Amino acid sequence: MALDAPRSVRFTKSPTVAVVAHQGSRKSGPHYIHTALLEDGSKFFETMLKKTRFTQIIPLDLDRDVDVTDFDVFVTWLYKGCIDEHTLGDRFMNIWTLASQLQSETFKSYIMKEGRVHLQESDYLSIAKFLDGDVISKCALRDYILSGLATKIASNGWVSFIERTRGGWEDFMSHKDNGAGTKGKFISFLMARLDQMRQNGTQSSPAIQLEGHGGAVFHHPSPQSQHRSQTLPVYVAPMESTPHIPIPNPVSKKRKWEADTVQQL
Incomplete structure (x- = not known):
C-alpha cells in the first residue's frame, strides 16, 4: 500500500466505487468512494480493486x-484526514479493529497517535477487558496499550x-484462567512491563509496593506520599518467551499521509 503523499486534488480524477459494509443484518452505504483513496488508505481495498478492476460495488x-x-x-x-475526538475516544477499540x-x-497510525490524548484521561479498564482474551494475539495494540x-x-501509583474505578480494577485482576488459557494474561504482561520499567530506572520517585507479585515496586510521583503496600488478588498466568457520508469538495491543501511510527516497547 502506498504511504506517500496523497493525491489531494488528483484523487477526484479516479473513478468511484460503491462500498456497502455489512454487520449481520445491518448495513452502511452504499458509500461512493474514489478508488485512489481506497488504494492509498487500505491494503485490503488495494488488493480487491486490483482483482476486480471493473467492479462497481464492493460488499x-x-x-x-x-x-x-x-x-x-x-x-x-479517508476524505478529511481526521475524525472527531469524541468519536475516537468512544469507539477507540472498534475503529482500531476495523483498521x-x-x-x-x-x-492505525492516526488512531494510535491521536488516541494518546484520549487515553490520558482513561482508566483503561474496558480496553484491558477487551484484550484479556482471544484477541490478546493483537500484539501491536496490546503493546501500545501496555505502554500507556x-x-x-x-x-x-497503584492505589x-x-x-x-471503585473496585473495577480489583475485580478484573482477580480473574482466573479459563479453558483456553487466555484470561489473566493481560495482567501478567502488565506486571512484566512495570517490572521492566523499574529495572530500567524509568521512574525515580517514591514507590508503592504491590504485594503478591514478587515484591514488584511501582512509583508514586508525590515526595510527600507515604510508602504503602496494597494487597490485591492478582492472578499471574505463565509468561510467554451510518447513513451515506457525502463526499466533500476537494481542497487544494495536501494532508499528511505518512504513517507515524509507533514505538513498541
Whole structure:
C-alpha cells in the first residue's frame, strides 16, 4: 500500500466505487468512494480493486467487533484526514479493529497517535477487558496499550489509579484462567512491563509496593506520599518467551499521509 503523499486534488480524477459494509443484518452505504483513496488508505481495498478492476460495488463483511457506523468513521477519515475526538475516544477499540481488518497502517497510525490524548484521561479498564482474551494475539495494540497504561500507573501509583474505578480494577485482576488459557494474561504482561520499567530506572520517585507479585515496586510521583503496600488478588498466568457520508469538495491543501511510527516497547 502506498504511504506517500496523497493525491489531494488528483484523487477526484479516479473513478468511484460503491462500498456497502455489512454487520449481520445491518448495513452502511452504499458509500461512493474514489478508488485512489481506497488504494492509498487500505491494503485490503488495494488488493480487491486490483482483482476486480471493473467492479462497481464492493460488499464488505465487517469483523464481529466492528459496527457498521465504524465504517462511516473510516470514510470520513479517508476524505478529511481526521475524525472527531469524541468519536475516537468512544469507539477507540472498534475503529482500531476495523483498521486491522482493512489492513490500513495509515489509519492505525492516526488512531494510535491521536488516541494518546484520549487515553490520558482513561482508566483503561474496558480496553484491558477487551484484550484479556482471544484477541490478546493483537500484539501491536496490546503493546501500545501496555505502554500507556504502565506509564500512567508508574506515574500515579497503584492505589491512586485503581481507586478511580471503585473496585473495577480489583475485580478484573482477580480473574482466573479459563479453558483456553487466555484470561489473566493481560495482567501478567502488565506486571512484566512495570517490572521492566523499574529495572530500567524509568521512574525515580517514591514507590508503592504491590504485594503478591514478587515484591514488584511501582512509583508514586508525590515526595510527600507515604510508602504503602496494597494487597490485591492478582492472578499471574505463565509468561510467554451510518447513513451515506457525502463526499466533500476537494481542497487544494495536501494532508499528511505518512504513517507515524509507533514505538513498541
